[in-house]
Amino acid sequence: MLTNKTIILGITGGIAAYKAATLCSRLVQAGAKVHVIMTESAARFITPLTLQTLSRNPVHIDTFDERDPAVVSHIHLADHADLIVVAPATANAIGKMANGLADDMLSTTLLAATSPVLVAPAMNVHMYEHPAVAQNLQTLVDRGVMFVDPGEGQLACGYVAKGRLAEPEEIVHAIEEWFSRSRKLAGKHVLVTAGGTMERLDPVRYLTNDSSGKMGFAIAEAALLMGAEVTVVAGRTTVEPPAGVKLVQIESAQQMLEAVTAHFETADIVVKAAAVADYRPARQQEQKLKKTGETLTLELERTTDILQLLGERKTHQLLVGFAAETQQIAHYAMDKLTRKNCDLIVANDVSAEGAGFNGDTNIVQLYGKEGLIQELPLLSKRETASRILEVAVQRLPHLPQSRSFGE
Template sequence: MLEGKKILLGVSGGIAVYKAVALTSKLTQAGAEVRVIMTESATEFVTPLTFQAISRNPVYTDTFDEKDAAKIAHIDLADWADLVVIAPATANIIGKLANGIVDNMLTTTLIATEVPVYIAPAMNVHMYQHPAVINNLHTLEKWGYKFIEPGDGYLACGYVGKGRLEEPENIVEILEVETSKTTRWKGKKVLITAGPTRETVDPVRYFTNYSSGKMGYALAQAAMENGAEVILVSGPTTIKPPVNVTLINVTTAAEMFEQVKKYYKEMDVIIKSAAVADYRPIMTYEHKMKKQKGPLSIEMERTTDILQYVGEHKTTQYVVGFAAETQEIEEYGRQKMNKKNLDAIVVNDIGKEGIGFRSDINEVKFMTKDGEEQAIEQATKKNIAKQIIQLIDVELRKDA
């Protein structure tokens, strides 16, 4: 997504400069062309030669060092960039920018650029909480600057708290998401369920399934990139949630039902990709069950069918279900779609080796209530998610 993007990286003087080196590497690996401006303080931590070697471009440190007599460097860089990232952004550089102080190559270029600027603060936790810094951040936010929030953790000064520069791979991910966004679904609200549910037996045992949640999380990211406001109701997973998506964590089928019931009425699109338990133990145990001789029987009861409930109660919402089958997938998928009053269903054959549950790869068929079918060939789940969102968009436009 950053292929061919021209990224100007501003590096100010903090110990986190070493992460900016890694960020430069990851941005270039992602296909971006990176040019670096360093403040004088930043060069005390890492030499310009390091950034030059990784970016394969000259590094700028002095406003009056004009590398090309035919151009004014800070104006040329300001016009050249597709976007600007300041990482790390110290309290000093934030203060200068918020107050229009342009006394070095970085601030001079920043004041001249009209492209999006992303600020990734890094400083001591108490500095980050100081009223002057907070006021400067608010000023920049009002002016349209974007922020990549610092993380919590051990800081170089010995404190533990918020102020650590976000990890380079996360900054790259945020930039990829930001640059790939569209406004096609701006104003639309989308509810997506993902992952498995867990139905408790006792404090150490539960019933669950093989769902990883990868498909649902990919759909949430794709919908968000399309401009939608996304709520992701997720069962237990180990996946990092997409940025700019509202994540609601649940464990049981009952908890997932309560959240879906709470939000579904105000949604434009509902995609239920979660693998919800059909049954739960009638009786649960406060303490661990002890091993006994002979077989064990656990009586089960049905959970609420969330998709059926939504299908029966929907008004204007476009509802999409998922059907993971091992045989006659199209027939069973269509039966499920009709029975549950869905607008569309995504079916896949989980019996095929190497795709489906837990895999990063899948192949599916998108089927609508109007009888249309679209096969999506084997691809990554992220790629498939984008195609599903595009197909839903086509259907929504038909009804518009």
């Protein structure tokens, strides 16, 4: 699985740096091309010669030690990496990554990289739990950085607590899992809707909802990491879409309907994560409405049910709908799945703590025609998205690859 994959192994200055030798050896044995970048502090815990011998490649420490005049080393390394692994990652290294600092070879390479990054933190438990470190970790999570959480056990400082570097075998397993996942949707087209729609009353007012777009964008990012071509039809959102998707920006439910149907035929998986308005004003005023009395009555009309329409039209597409409920979750989820001819329904109780709009976590249940498939605990929306797509991939028919967007 790792044969001929180019992996940059970043080693920072903690006592756990000695484990990086085993990690490097395991990756090389698995067939990876490993290029080690060490910080100066790391070189005080383990010698560059050790890593050079194990990786069979020169070890980089000094940004200004340019050995090949034909390339700029940190740019060359960043451009050719399939994955960057930082293990161990100290609190200082994590802080640099989160704040975009680039004052050594490793941090400069990380700032220039476009490949995925996997971080394995290692530090004292109090450092790991410090609010500044927690905030930096969350910043990196929000950017799509992957983590192998530290384990609990005897720390070098004497504490028995969380903070020790994950074992090399665990990190290798996480790397293999990522590369395995990155091929599952290769050649497939995933269509995702995200955010909330806006239904105009007049030029300055509209009806909308609390959807942030975070769940839809997490689905899109997970699909990208699994190798898919991804189109996102997005309404009003509070976060930026992931880089690499084809973004179609819309405002109203009608515009979302038109955009989704335009891309539906070429899609293999369709994930309707957007919160689409069920009703819109029957008349949109051309000028701003003025106050005319103590009350105002609005006449609303139904919008087209996009999910139901797709369920009626689908041929080969795997259709995934969302059901945000506050009661009788299973009943409403299965009813929606049946009525709208979905293949999967992702249901959640938006009144539950950690599962509502705008947050970074979710608690969901996955339903298929046979009933409840999986019940996922409180997870980040990124992890939730990955789990949803894993189930979707298992149910995807083995059909010819979808046509390209230009056909």
